[in-house]
Amino acid sequence: MTWVAILGAGVGCYLLKLAGVSLPARVLDHPVVERVADLIPVALLAALVAVQVFADGTRLTLDARALGLAAAVVALLLRAPFLVVVFVAALAAALARIVFPGS
Amino acid sequence: MTDPADPADRRSVIRDSLGVGIATGLYGVSFGAVSVAGGLSVLQTCALSLVMFTGASQFAFVGVVAAGGAPVSGALTALMLGTRNTLYGLKLAPLLGFRGWRRPAAAQVVIDESTAMSVTRESQALARAGFVATGLSVFVLWNLFTLVGAVAGNLIGDPRTYGLDAAVGGAFLALLWPRLSDPRNRMIAVCGAAVALGAVPVTAAGVPVLVAGGVALLAGVLTRSASDPTELPGR
Numbered sequence: 001m002t003w004v005a006i007l008g009a010g011v012g013c014y015l016l017k018l019a020g021v022s023l024p025a026r027v028l029d030h031p032v033v034e035r036v037a038d039l040i041p042v043a044l045l046a047a048l049v050a051v052q053v054f055a056d057g058t059r060l061t062l063d064a065r066a067l068g069l070a071a072a073v074v075a076l077l078l079r080a081p082f083l084v085v086v087f088v089a090a091l092a093a094a095l096a097r098i099v100f101p102g103s
Numbered sequence: 104m105t106d107p108a109d110p111a112d113r114r115s116v117i118r119d120s121l122g123v124g125i126a127t128g129l130y131g132v133s134f135g136a137v138s139v140a141g142g143l144s145v146l147q148t149c150a151l152s153l154v155m156f157t158g159a160s161q162f163a164f165v166g167v168v169a170a171g172g173a174p175v176s177g178a179l180t181a182l183m184l185g186t187r188n189t190l191y192g193l194k195l196a197p198l199l200g201f202r203g204w205r206r207p208a209a210a211q212v213v214i215d216e217s218t219a220m221s222v223t224r225e226s227q228a229l230a231r232a233g234f235v236a237t238g239l240s241v242f243v244l245w246n247l248f249t250l251v252g253a254v255a256g257n258l259i260g261d262p263r264t265y266g267l268d269a270a271v272g273g274a275f276l277a278l279l280w281p282r283l284s285d286p287r288n289r290m291i292a293v294c295g296a297a298v299a300l301g302a303v304p305v306t307a308a309g310v311p312v313l314v315a316g317g318v319a320l321l322a323g324v325l326t327r328s329a330s331d332p333t334e335l336p337g338r
Contacts, residue, residue, distance in 0.1 A: 001174050002143070002147060002168065002174045003147065003150075004174070005164075005168075005174030005175060005177060005178040006143075006147055006150055006151055006154075006155075006164070006174075006178075007150070007154065008178055009155060009160070009164060009177070009178035009179075009181040009182055009185075010150065010151065010153075010154030010155035010156075011154065012178070012181075012182045012185065013154075013155045013156070013157055013160055013181060013182065013185035013188070014154065014155075014156075014210065014211060016182070016185045016186055016188055016189045017157075017185075017188045017189065017191075017192055017210040017211065017213040018192070018206075018207060018210040019189050019192065020188060020189035020190065020191060020192015020193050020195070020196070020210070020213060021192040021193075021195060021196045021199075021201070021206055021209060021210050021213060022192075022196070022206065022210075023189075023192075023193060023196075025193055025196065025197055027193060028190065028193040028194065032323060032324060034190070035323040035326065036319065036320055036323030036324065037186055037187055037189070037190045038288075038323075039288075039291050039319040039320075039322055039323045040183055040184070040186060040187070040316055040319045040320065040323075041159065041184055041187050041279075041282070042279065042282050042288045042291045042292050042295065042319065043291050043292070043294070043295030043315045043316055043318055043319030043322075044163065044180065044183055044184055044295065044312060044315060044316050044319070045159065045184075045275050045276075045278055045279035045282075045292075045295075046279060046291070046292035046293070046295040046296040046299075046315070047295045047296055047298070047299035047311060047312045047314075047315030047316070048162075048163055048166055048180075048272075048275040048299075048312055049272050049275045049276050049279065049296065050295075050296035050297075050299050050300050051166075051170065051299050051300070051303065051311055051312055052166055052170070052268075052271045052272040052275060053269070053272040054300060054303075055170065055300070055303045055308075055311070057170065057171050057308055058303060058304055058305075058306070058307070058308060059303070059304065060300060060303055060304065064266065064269060065268060065269040065272055067269075068266055068269025068270070068272060068273060069269070069272045069273065069276065071273075072272070072273035072276050072277065073276070075273075076276065076277060076280050081126065082126070082127075082130050082274075082277045083126075083129055083130045083132075083133065085273050085274075085276070085277040086130065086133045086270045086273045086274050086277065087133075087270075088273070089266065089269045089270050089272060089273025089274075089276075090265055090266035090267055090269055090270040090273070091266060092266065092269065093266030093268070093269030093270075094264065094265050094266035094269075095266075096266075097263065097264065097266070
């Protein structure tokens, strides 16, 4: 099941790219298409941040991951590169778990 | 090449592109480690980087599956995030002017970075140089470092000890961050996050993110029917 999803979504993502370079440019001209395509990544990424940090299965939780996210915000405000942001988030959560075991 | 480019310009474009390629490729390590921590095998992790090859979608797939969501929810989230590459392709196609076998080959490396490094160029030759150098270097290094991260992630034991579960949230935030300079995007981001969290207790894992995607779809369509006079604050 996981393999089917991986390959299906993988091939699907390729076809989305191929459609872009193959379709006539006027497809882009529609304002609704452009706006929706701009908004979807924003909403999805924000939702993914929220769920990754504050959810555990179907429960809302507050644990070490929130501290990791706060550290990531600080890193981003300091204009740290991607890898540093990810590392800092992990480090903060790991340290929080040493200080507060079980968090 | 349909137009000549100054060799110095070309070298400078390629040098910048390789820099972006190396920086982006390196964070394949974080994807590899997060993916095996989320329960995928090394082979599945590498297949995602090779076939899907678009970072945000890959992180999304892994994030949903790791949270206990159905693989189908992960796949749908990945596909929704992948739609932005279609838009990139539409913008790039006339600029790059690839024909024949080059077009389907180029399609696989239509991603955030290769688009950013080519859409701003003044000539087709420079646009192609930026696209190819960025696309290929990211592709090779992203896949290589995914393998490194996946193998390393498999060796280190419980990923929570190293805060790897928190790294995923940080990664998504870093991907989202550049888009938050726009006030409308900030509002959509807050709505998306709120809707997703609201859906967490009442839906299966993975579904809340899809619900947020639906909100974005609705917002995009509705702000049109509201038309220009009532454009959102700050446009």
